[in-house]
Amino acid sequence: MGSQLTLSYDREGELVASRSDQSIAGIKLVRCYPFSYPSEYISVRDDQDDEWHFIPSLDELDEQSRGIAEAELNRYYLIPTIERISSIRRRNGGWEWTVETSFGPAAIMLDNLHENMTEVRSYCYILSDEQGRKYQIDEPHLKDDHTRKQWAKVGG
Numbered sequence: 001m002g003s004q005l006t007l008s009y010d011r012e013g014e015l016v017a018s019r020s021d022q023s024i025a026g027i028k029l030v031r032c033y034p035f036s037y038p039s040e041y042i043s044v045r046d047d048q049d050d051e052w053h054f055i056p057s058l059d060e061l062d063e064q065s066r067g068i069a070e071a072e073l074n075r076y077y078l079i080p081t082i083e084r085i086s087s088i089r090r091r092n093g094g095w096e097w098t099v100e101t102s103f104g105p106a107a108i109m110l111d112n113l114h115e116n117m118t119e120v121r122s123y124c125y126i127l128s129d130e131q132g133r134k135y136q137i138d139e140p141h142l143k144d145d146h147t148r149k150q151w152a153k154v155g156g
Helices: 063-076 145-152
Strands: 006-011 015-019 022-025 029-033 040-045 051-056 082-091 096-101 104-110 115-119 124-128 135-139
Touching: 015 051, 029 063, 082 135, 082 145, 096 145, 104 124
Parallel strands: none
Antiparallel strands: 006 015, 015 022, 029 040, 040 051, 082 096, 096 104, 115 124, 124 135
């Protein structure tokens, strides 16, 4: 393992990464595999988007740095989870979904169902709507009866 990385915030609230006797402010954390390995393979990028450090696993960070990393990653990768599907219907050549999410009701319009719905791991799908917003649905086959019936319309 390389030099130990620590994360903190400076007085202006910018994220700072430090290793050995070198520090850099204004960094961002990027998951290389955001859905498959959310706590592993984290790229630490500078303000030019160049990789400055690589974190194989958040488990390698001290407790405070890990907490900061998790908070930053959760804020950056905030994706509403679909809890219930009220309806799915074809409309104007696309697919209109009316759903209940972890953030409340939403209407999702997908141009092309199979290009905008990706299985990222077993029974976990990411939907990308016309505006590029993303939504996650986990195990739709285990949801309520109505959701399962709606899901069956799209090949689930």
